[in-house]
Amino acid sequence: MINKYFFLLLFFISLVGCGNEMKKLSGQVTYSDNNEPLEFGFVCFVNEKNFARGTIREGGYYTIGSFTENDGLPHGEYRVYVEAKKPLGLKTPDADDVDYIPLVDLKFSRPETSGLTFDVKKSNNKFDFQVERYQKKN
Numbered sequence: 001m002i003n004k005y006f007f008l009l010l011f012f013i014s015l016v017g018c019g020n021e022m023k024k025l026s027g028q029v030t031y032s033d034n035n036e037p038l039e040f041g042f043v044c045f046v047n048e049k050n051f052a053r054g055t056i057r058e059g060g061y062y063t064i065g066s067f068t069e070n071d072g073l074p075h076g077e078y079r080v081y082v083e084a085k086k087p088l089g090l091k092t093p094d095a096d097d098v099d100y101i102p103l104v105d106l107k108f109s110r111p112e113t114s115g116l117t118f119d120v121k122k123s124n125n126k127f128d129f130q131v132e133r134y135q136k137k138n
Helices: 004-017
Strands: 026-031 042-046 051-055 061-063 076-083 085-087 100-102 116-120 129-131
Touching: none
Parallel strands: 026 129
Antiparallel strands: 026 061, 042 051, 042 076, 051 061, 076 116, 085 100
């Protein structure tokens, strides 16, 4: 019987062997109306082969991680989107769900509609970008 760790080892060797060297990536997210930082949520990078995300911290700063919190991601062109919503209340045992309010315009919450892309290269991987605030539609 082949050990499950053998397959894990093969997976990591294939990442290194295929030239998928991980590159650090960081940046800042701000609102387009006043340059105020978005201080809550996640920035997500996705393409046909990879997915990585980073937590947005104080000042709107984030660092991207694929396997760990800040290990980076392989070279390539990525679509970028933002997951940022604030809970309106606490979930209780008798409640089915918690209501949330988005912090950014909903177009930024999907890779197909955000309009944000980034090409991860061998160096200088800093991606600062702006998002629009969520506006409740009547």
